[in-house]
Amino acid sequence: MLMWIKIISDVLIACGAFFALVGVLGILRMPDTFCRMQASTCVSTLGVLGVALGGLLHAIFVMNSASTAVKIAVICLLILVTNPVGSHAIAKGAYKAGIRPETPMETDDLGRDSE
Amino acid sequence: MRKTKAPAVIATFVVCFLFWLLLTWSVKPQELIAGAVVSLAAALFSARFFIHEKAFWFANPAKLFTGLFYWVCVFPCELIKANLHMAKVVLGGCKVKPGIVKIPSSLESDYGRAALANSITLTPGTITMEIVEEEGKPWYYVHWIEAESDGEEAGEAIKGRMEKWIRRFWEK
Incomplete structure (x- = not known):
């Protein structure tokens, strides 16, 4: 039983690491600021959540430590609440500062409406 | 500026106190009292930013x-x-x-x-x-x-x- 829980938690951590890798590759490969931010969302959602869930299982069943488990849960909650606010502010700030992709976006409703 | 309303303060207090319990993870009386005082102070100052509409919409x-x-x-x-x-x-x-x-x-x-x-x-x-x-x-x-x-x-x-x-x- 314990072995299976260890395996599941390892698999979750590996999934988290994989999506973090995808996010970083995305940041390097995407063409412009906004698309890079999109890729970076991969890191802060499934990347962090996968690792945190694996850690949560480990804390509950292997370490038997409730306080560690609760702290991990609170970390997940705080990331889920604060991360979108940050991305939203950065994206809007970048757009307002006049940053545009090299090849113009095909649909730009925000630019059309704010003229 | 919005006024601070009693139900909003109570709801904020409950949330703050739950967080305190989760983070300290102990039920010693001194921890509980300190937590209650701190969360009440935080609730009094922040309730009007935290809750804009009905305070107890989730109590269902x-x-x-x-x-x-x-x-x-x-x-x-x-x-x-x-x-x-x-x-x-x-x-x-x-x-x-x-x-x-x-x-x-x-x-x-x-x-x-x-x-x-x-x-x-x-x-x-x-x-x-x-x-x-x-x-x-x-x-x-x-x-x-x-x-x-x-x-x-x-x-x-x-x-x-x-x-x-x-x-x-x-x-x-």
Whole structure:
């Protein structure tokens, strides 16, 4: 039983690491600021959540430590609440500062409406 | 400036105190008393920023269950789908077609709108950039890496099942 829980938690951590890798590759490969931010969302959602869930299982069943488990849960909650606010502010700030992709976006409703 | 109302203070106090209990993870009387004092002070100062409408909208088991179901089942499902799609785009080198689309919504409360905006931003591939209100309806400007459609159609593709569940939890 314990072995299976260890395996599941390892698999979750590996999934988290994989999506973090995808996010970083995305940041390097995407063409412009906004698309890079999109890729970076991969890191802060499934990347962090996968690792945190694996850690949560480990804390509950292997370490038997409730306080560690609760702290991990609170970390997940705080990331889920604060991360979108940050991305939203950065994206809007970048757009307002006049940053545009090299090849113009095909649909730009925000630019059309704010003229 | 908004006035601080008693129900809002109580609801904020409950949230702060729950966080205190979770973080300290002990039930010694001195911890409880210190926590109560600190959370009451925090609630008095921050209740008017924290709660804008009804303070006890969540005190309804059916609603609470709906919210839990959304955050545990519906939203992670959408999140995993979007993450896999993003992985395909990044690793497979598909062409992206970025654009900012304007999508309509029919949510009425501030909480619901904020929750939908945050859910959209948390999903890889879409970022909410601005919310405007026209004719009493909120419109979201969303940066999308696959901007192929516009208006209602784009809204369906971006919001998916999320809007329906958010309406069930935060409204009526």
